[in-house]
Amino acid sequence: MFPECLRKFGRQHSLLKIECALLVIALLSPLWVMPFSTPVVAxxxxxxxxxxxxxxxxxxxxxxxxxxxxxxxxxxxxxxxxxxxxxxxxxxxxxxxxxxxxxxxxxx
Missing domain, CATH: 3.40.50 (Rossmann fold)
Structure with a gap:
């Protein structure tokens, strides 16, 4: 029972890490995309x-x-x-x- 509970918690913990990483990427990507996509009019x-x-x-x-x-x-x-x-x-x-x-x- 105890090892199974740890395995389940470990999977949820790694899923939480992936979700947090995706959220950070989604929030920070406009900061990288905008300077590289704005036109140069000069x-x-x-x-x-x-x-x-x-x-x-x-x-x-x-x-x-x-x-x-x-x-x-x-x-x-x-x-x-x-x-x-x-x-x-x-x-x-x-x-x-x-x-x-x-x-x-x-x-x-």
Whole structure:
């Protein structure tokens, strides 16, 4: 009788833990989902290569266009921003017949 009672209590206790975990997830998930689902209405400048010409171009854009967000190509900020952008996106890098320079790689 006593071990059976403990087994029943153990099952109820683990079920209670699962219910509490699900409740916490349900309450906290909007805090994680909202920042990742809200649109970015500002214009975005994507820096694909770092040198003086690219830095000058980015500085010129940020000085002349209000509310510009600058992100680096391939960064976490880029990954979280680019798919939510409703504004204009400007990609700044060097190009040639072979492709566009992104860091040390040529994208074609």
């Amino acid at each position: 214009d975005v400048v994507v820096v694909m290569h770092h040198d003086s010409a690219v830095s000058t171009a980015v500085r010129t854009i940020t000085e002349n266009v209000p509310d510009v967000q600058v992100v680096e190509y391939g960064s976490l900020e880029y990954a979280l921003t680019i798919h939510r952008t409703f504004g204009r996106v400007v990609w700044v890098s060097h190009g040639s017949e072979k492709g566009i320079l992104a860091g040390t790689q040529i994208l074609s």
